[in-house]
Amino acid sequence: MTAVLPRAGRDADVLFDPSSVAVVGASDDESKYGNWIAVQALRMLGRRPVHLVNRRGGTVLGRPAARSLAELAEPVELVVVAVPAAGFEAAVDDALAAGARAVVGITAGFAELGAEGRALQQRVTERVRSAGAVLLGPNCLGVADSTTGLTLASNPLPSGTVSLLSQSGNMALELSGFLTGHGLGFARFASLGNQADVGVADLIRSCTRHAGTELIAVYCEDFGDGREFTDAAAQARRAGKPVVLLTVGGSAASVRGAASHTGSLTSDSDVIDAACRAAGVYRVATPRELADLAATLRQQGPVEVRRVAVLADGGGHASVAADVTEAAGLAVPEFSPRLSDALRRELPPSAGVRNPIDLAGAGEQDITSFTRVLEVTLAEPDTDAVLMTGYFGGYREYGERLGAGELATAHRIADLVRGQGKPVVVHTMRADSPAARALAERGVPVFGAVEQAARALALLGSAPAPEAPAAVPAPAEPVTDDGYWSSRALFAAAGVPFPDGARVTTAAEAVAAAERIGYPVVLKAEGLLHKSDAGGVALGLSTADELRAALADMHARLRAPGYTVEAMADLRDTVELIAGVRRDPRFGPVVMVGLGGVFTEVLADVAFALAPVDQAGAEQLLRSLRAAALLTGARGRPPVDVPAAARVVATISALAAAHPEIAELEINPLLAAPGRVTALDARIVLADD
Template structure:
């Protein structure tokens, strides 16, 4: 795949399917290009002599020797692939396929899309679409879309999986003076996808913020790798819509039921360093502040207001965010007491009362911004007869420039705001009617500062017995089994995950011998791929004395047969007892997501996992810092750290187990789901007590 610079900065664009027929998409694209594009436009249509004064060529092969940088394809779907092949043969590197009727329309369209993808690979084409609205790039006036708005120039680049969303955003943005650098309607993403454009815009010095509307991610692992690097310099803000139950309806494990596709997106987009939002308003609120304001050097915020009620609203919004109210220094309190009226509240939030003119805002704002405990500020004002919003805007702009700290403003009101909002926006200071939006936007700055400060650590590769693990999985596949239980505990042992002493046996005598080797009371479990919840049918016995092992073996088999006469009985597991009283039962599991691959889950385990769902997830491979963060994120983390008189568990052992399991499922894509439940965390280590997994036999 070549660089995409000529896609957005072409000198010559060919419209393949140009026409002047009323209502035709080819007409709209040709007109849009002729209206604003600074380069040359070439019309291609074998059925017309000219279009809007442009000579029509029968094909791109008939165009003279001057190179065409971009071909915009808007011909019927049954001839589109041939047109794209002609473009490739003519040396065109960039193709935007507006034509619909491909993968979105059924099997015939899907076949056309496969053919299109093959042609693109053959000629190494940068192909946008198909089923795309088109692309824009404002520096060269490129409007290769059939939308009715040309974007204003700006420093935000925007991609969308919905063409309709692009047209709506452009209409919305035009009313609010929001500008763009590049815009792409992704369409079906047959070739170029979100990762390609993130990579391109990450290298673009004229793109300060990347925005996106996505319904899915084509390759989750590639997106994480690309975005993780780009977000060190350029923020990415995404709306991700659409949820899918792919894989969840057939989930055979706790992890499969809990870690559905939506959680994969949550984890993947967070690991990629993106900021995910829910609304268009948030998308552009965050874009504006990330583009124009400096990053804060902390999370403490100061509020300056002339209105008590809105000040309280703002304080509540801070409490709901990841920020906190700044505690002013004694010097700041003293200075505010000297310069503010006696009725004012000089503690945060600073209420300078309703008769405050712009000069009083200036004195308060200058004082709090000088406080080293203040990382950012929000100014909240309501209109009064003594306050000029234009004068207040000038004060805010001056103070923001003087202290170079992020400020957001809330000028409540309508017509009284007047020219103040444009003054603030021109200076890069965002202003909102709702104080919660101001606080949320500042919190987005804080979050991006945290993302930028992350240090990515490569996942550790442990010395494991991969061949032994492969043998275990292949043996199961050869026997036609796709669901495994404790009989596969050696799989964990091969990857260095501690398991209790024991084995699966097929006779009472062998069971007794294992118990004698262990030398203490044991746990015994029926082993059957047809019986998933063993304890529900009496298939588990705990604390069995060695002399009772023979009888218990027989009892377990009988109970299993009584529950399901035709159940496959693989034997009985005889296992060393693990002290659950001195440990904490956790769960460690994996569910393989269609887009992001293996999703590793950790949380509170045992019988309560599906009730409490106190879990957190990461996309594998998981590094040591990411595994450590997983322990911090669960609500029951205090149970691991000595809460209510419990012994503190060995967290490093859990972290290492998370990494080792992550390596196992990364090495073996055949593992679709896996549960270690419980993973007993104790002061002296972590032990996997039970195992359940599902495999794809065809992947082995």
């Protein structure tokens, strides 16, 4: 697992503002990384010393090249290593001997290739740490910082206020194109590579401290210590620097690709979503979405958007924009009579004023109507944001006078948006027009497709403020037995309510237990993962004879090591839930709740959160289910005891957090009823040693 800075004397900040730089493996061969990095490095001459190193000496790119770092007359603070894998270890040793505080490993051929490469990577990493230095990579594409003039990436990147931390160099190049389209660029860029030493969490913390960074964009395939990532991202969000994440894990194919790309261990997409919610991280699906959201966040910062007013200069655009906005999960509510009347006073009689707004030709007659209508709409308390769509930007094609008025209107719109404090996004058929460029340059996001604009608004409200983490319990005595009865006892000792029951091995013991508990009873076979499917559960046994017969039949078929006799639960007015925790290799214990019983896998109505959760967090999870109406009373049913169910979820999440030896635990079903909850099954899976 990736180590986390800081250690004594080690600081990731040195990667971005070194006093001097050397490129080991600098080359004249334009097909090699050593050439690409050296070309960019030489752009820094005059700002800091830059040394080129090639084992043959001579000249590289027209400048003298040292044969080794030992030939240099002064220490070098940052060394980029771009040599074949066989020479990487020796090159790192030379860098440390030359006084390097930071090493950037461009070289590939380590953990991504298997055990032997992983061992070499670990050996080199330990040497770097022992020297008090830091290592970025290996298998990375460099580092850059526009605020310090550092240019050690393989390609030039536009300057701006977005810091990008990426495990893919090409992703950075694609993103730079999208950001440039919104008038944005990079404050910093760091290629993560294999994260052998410096990890994504370390770099997020460094960017949080960095005055030139306003937004942190992350493309990550392997989070290393996922809890450190979550903590670092939450700190960044609280510091006013939103984190936007693009990652993989949504398909088996993407997981395979990540494994072959950097030897990455990916996490399930649901787990990543849970981490994002905990940290207030925005999650996007594509590089374009990332750039679109960055532009929208730049305008107003993180805000909650639910109710959107659509402003169009044509009926078709108005209707389509309303449809795509609602399809993105936002509401386009009908305006109040007060707002509709105010809009009617600004527009011709044929205009639409109920939401969406259709200017119905007002733009051609008076281009300033856009500003007046927008001002009235933004002033409405029930309007969270405005999506403007249609032909704005194209009116200049009708003549110089209209074009000049359109450009002036764009300036006034930008000023109005700045003063109102509500998000406004613009879709136009003429996204490259002077008016559209004027809007974008003044911070109003402009899109060439209306669905992009709607999606950007939807994403804007997708990441609430970071959650306050629940207290992590102290480690408990390790569990060594994961049998059903032991699992049940562990849960019960923590306060989870179960029906009265007893473990038995013979018919006589079973009958004695039933007589103590009271008929009817349930008989369960131990040692089965899915008891019901295997015929390991017999319900409603009302007499001793029925119990003996069921036990004989079950034992003949299953030869279970033991059985339990339990009181028959009251099933009236109940909802079956599932509550469980599994341990993710990167993010640790993750709690899951959903509809339980036989519906768990069929309906897949589940919600996830990082464990532990408190009762309030557990209740929020339960109420987020698609079928939450069943819990609160649907179609005349009485509401169930949601707080009691939440207490059980919180209890088992704390139990899992206190027992790192437990890989999975689960209660399915957990019966929720009015005034009570009852656990009917318990399962624990211990982690492999």
